[in-house]
Amino acid sequence: MPASPSTERAGETLRRPSVRVTGGGGRRSGALGAVIGLGLGIGLAIGMTAGTAMAQPQRWAAWSFEGGELAAEDGTKPLSHTAGERVPGVLGDGVRFGEGGGALVYPVSGRRGRSAVDPVRMGVRLWYRPDWSSAGPGGGQGPGAWATLLAIGDREGHPQDGWWELAIAPEGDRLVFRSGSGPRQTYAIESGPVTFRAGQWAEVAWNVFPGRVRGFVEGRMILNDVPARVPGPGAGAMRAGMAVGGLPDGRQGARGTLDEVALFDGGVDRVELWKRNRVLSVVPLEEDSGLRLAWRLDPAVEIEVRRTVSGVSNWVTVGRVERADTWEDRALEAGRLYEYQLWTNGRPSRLDATAGVGLPAVEDRGQVAVLVDETVAGDLDAELRRLERDLMADGWRVWRREVPRHDDREWLANTNAIVRIRSMLQDAWRASGGELRCVYLIGHVAIPYAGMEAEDTHTGRGNNHLGAWPSDHYYGDMDGIWHDRMEYPAHLAPPRFGITRNVPGDGKFDMAWVPPNEAGDTRLELAFGRVDFAGMPAFGRGRSAEVALLRQYLDKAHRYRQGGMPFEPRAVVGAYFENYTDMAMLGSAYRTGSRLYGLDPAVLGEGDLFALGDGRTAAWGFQSGAGAIDRIRDNWPGMVTTARLTEPRHQARVAFSMLMGSWFGDWAAGENNLLRAIIASRDHGLATFWVRYAEWRFDPLARGGTLGDAQLETANRHLVYRDPNRGTTRTLTILGDPTLRLHVTAPPGRVRGQRRGESVELQWAASPDAAEGYRVHRSMDPGGRGWERVAELGRNERRFRDDAGPVGAVYLVRAAQRMATASGSYTNLSQGMFWPE
Structure with a gap:
């Protein structure tokens, strides 16, 4: 067998370190990674990091091999070209290196972007298609000799200049990374088992930071080492260039095809690697x-784009591309909403999107029911009246009522109130002709309980969570038939909290999903959300503390609507289980980020929403980790607790957050629920969500919809199949105001007006965002009958005269702004300004 690279020179010792992998419940395993077979390809990352937080990487250099001269992305030509023929690549063309050896050598020294290339502080990403299969599970013999993918320096001829190499072992079943800064300062390490198959693409990436070497296959850790130092090549080796497809002298050829090689000044993390088959943007x-679709998919010879008008099941193929990751649709109608699906090699992928261009503004949002805990309504009278005006100024018709408070001491004292509240909503829904679309619960309104599941999987003694959880979806279902007749499993230990136990006739319902009505329809009719700060003693005990938090939240949401709380348009994602358990959160994160912002790591990338650093903010934050009622990443570095969040400097600077961890979904259990602690901050935290299996559809936010619209689409399109592995509607709770939107257009200034006989004259100060002008609306009963648009004006028109203004009419002026998102474009309207005020 050929000599190991670690023994070719004195001083090198090839090691196989133990791998510490996070288990599903926060425990760690000592296994060194299993053999992972390839479907259409594997992704591997070997990372060297000094901590959990990494800056979003910027690209130093990239090679796609499309031109005849095989130049880099910036036009830089190779220093030498001793091998490599252009062949079909993963995207466009790639370069194949055969058995004869040789390599492409490119210049990499000098400053690029914000820094100079540093081989022990960089990330690399590439695609590789071997001409051979691995020994063992791959069914082959491997390349038969060392196959080098990338290399810097001449380890044998000029060891004093240092070297850096990534190679595949002769058997093809592991990767070896080695580096050195001279004969006495070397480092070499091999990964756990990896399986390659001939002709199948593999995505390979590794990150370079001081102090840690980590390896991943498809996001699964196969290598974790913490060396005291990683030596690397010096200036001489860097000036000689980086070899692609072999060593600089042409030996140890890659014996396969390389494509899409890129160097970054930061790490290519698991969040980035796992995007494949999960992200799609339509800009x-x-x-x-038209629209430009961009995606990340497993390599496919043919990608088929299918399209239909939204809501019409008439799918047609509108485009086909080969080995590509983008496609443009110019044959569509402005103002119309479309649905897209991607198929690969004749089979449907999991990627779909809803998008359009020039979509119209939403002017009428229907009716919203605002139900307020009767014990706090009086204290919040001014804030509630302001909320009503804010809702009317966004196109809602408001129906407000005071309802009973939940009794935490005696469950049976709540059952009649819960049924009465739903009955009241049903009457209002029928009276509205179905125009009632949302219920907003404020305070400790009576809490329905339902279900016989433990969606966070805890059923052991002392930690049993199986049974009924808070289920406000009961208030959102207007016609389902609910039952209370299931027996609690006798073989289980008592639940940790008695309220969870669900037995026949106790007023806790059986259904974790919306039950069918008499016609078999299981749709959720009303979106639902709740702002409730009962049981949060970390922020203060007693009624006064609870009222203060409610008032603070209502003030905060008002500021946000008026444009006074901007957040950076991006989604940060922290996957801290560090195994496939994270995928239960990442599905929602990838869909949300890519449909709202795009695919780039700068707008959809790794980050800790509780530690954004440097005063930065984010509109969206996603995080998974071992949970307890009041904490995430329990007993791990970076642990966050509710007590910590009471300090403003530790609060999450995000608008909307989604967390996956044990106990969070049962948001009323115990005290100091972490999700509610996030929205208890003064200046951030507008809504939080728990996720376990459901892949939320926040796409409506990209076209002017509300959080509630996203909830309804998730419930009625994604959760129509009663599969526990897809999630339940009882845990689709929005902890926050369900009427909030993502994009905020600054409203115009104060509206002044006067009546002259039968006419009304209005004028107002400009909005800085009114690129599309202004809309003027009129109503005789804004809270009941809504608004009629009476004028559409240009951006420089800030006066309006209504020659037939009826006595008693109320006017509303709203600024209009075109918004471009990763789901198309639409006209967004600001909050309206009233006259008379």
Whole structure:
């Protein structure tokens, strides 16, 4: 067998370190990674990191091998070209290196972007298609000799200049990384088992930071080492260039095809690697002339784009591309909403999107029921009246009532109130002709309980969570038939909290999903959300503390609507189980981020929403980790607790957050629930969500919809199949205001007006965002009958005269702004300004 690279020179010792992998419940395993077979490819990352937080990487250099001269992305030509033929690549063309050896050598020294290339502080990403299969599970013999993918320096001829190499072992079943800064300062390490198959693409990536070497296959850790130092090549080796497809002298050829090679000044993390098959964006083309679809998929010879008008099941193929990751649709109608699906090699992928260009503004949002805990309504009278005006100014018709408070001491004292509240909502829904679309619960309104599941999987003694959880979806279902007749499993230990136990006739319902009505329909009719700060003693005990938090939240949401709380348009994602358990959160994170912002790590990338650093903010934050009622990443570095969040400097600087961890979904259990602690901050935290299996559809936010619209789409399109592995509607709770939107257009200034006979004259101060002008609306009963648009004005028109203004009419002026998102473009309207005020 050929000599190991670690023994070719004195001083090198090839090691196989133990791998510490996070288990599903926060425990760690000592296994060194299993053999992972390839479907259409594998992704591997070997990372060297000094901590959990990494800056989003910027690209130093990239090679796609599309031109005849095989130049880099910036036009830099190779220093030498001793091997490599252009062949079909993963995207466009790639370069194949055969058995004859040789390599492409490119210059990499000098400053690029914000820093110079540093081989022990960088990330690399590439695609590789072997001409051979691995020994063992791969069914082959491997390359038969060392196959080098990338290399810097001449380890044998000029060891004093240092070296850096990534190679595949002769058997093809492991990767070896080695580096050195001279004969006495060397480092070499091999990964756990990996399986390659001939002709199948593999995505390979590794990160370089001081102090840690980590390896991943498809996001699964196969290598974890913490060396005291990682030596690397010096200036001489760097000036000689980086070899692609073999060693600089042409030996140890890659014996396969390389494509899409890129160097970054930061790490290519698991969040980035796991995007494949999970992200799709649809951005508008210039002047809304069409849409550009961009995706990350396993390599496919043919990708088929299918399209239909939204709501119509008439799918047609509108485009086909080969080995590509983008496609443009210019044959569509502005103002119309479309649905897209991607198929690969004749089979449906999991990627779909809803998008359009020039979509119209939403002016009428229907009716919202605002139900307020009767014990706090009086204290919040001014804030509630302001909330009503805010809702009317966004196109809602408001129906407000005071309802009973939940009794935490005696469950049976709540059952009649819960049924009466739903009955009241049903009457209002029928009276509205179905225009009632949302219920907003404020305070400790009576809490329905339902279900016989433990969606966080805890059923052991002392930690049993199986049974009924808070289920506000009961208030959102207007016609389902609910039952209370299931027996609690006798073989289980008593639940940790008595309220969870669910037995026949106790007023806790059986259904974790919306039950069918008499016609078999299981749709959720009303979106539902709740702002409730009962049981949060970390922020203060007693009624006064609870009222203060409610008032603070209502003040905060008002500021946000008015444009006074901007957040950076990006989604940060922290996957801290560090295994496939994270995928239960990442599905929602990837869909949300890519449909709202795009695919780039700068807008959808790794980050800890509780530690954004440097005063930065984010509109969205996603995080998974071992949970307890009041904490995440329990007993791990970076643990966050509710007590910690009471300090403003530790609060999460995000608008909307989604967490996956044990106990969070049962948001009323115990005290100091972490999700509710996030929205208890003064200046951030507008809504939080728990996720376990459901892949939320926040796409409506990209076209002016509300959180409630996203909840309804998730419930009625994604959760129509009663599969526990897809999630339940009882845990689709929005902890926060369900009427909030993502994009905030600054409203115009104060509206002044006067009546002259039968006419009304209005004027107002400009909005800085009114690129599309202003809309003027009129109503005789804004809270009941809504608004009629009476004028659409240009951006410089800030006066309006209504020659037939009826006595008693109320006017509303709203600024209009075109918004471009990763789901197309639409007209967004600001909060309206009233006259008379």
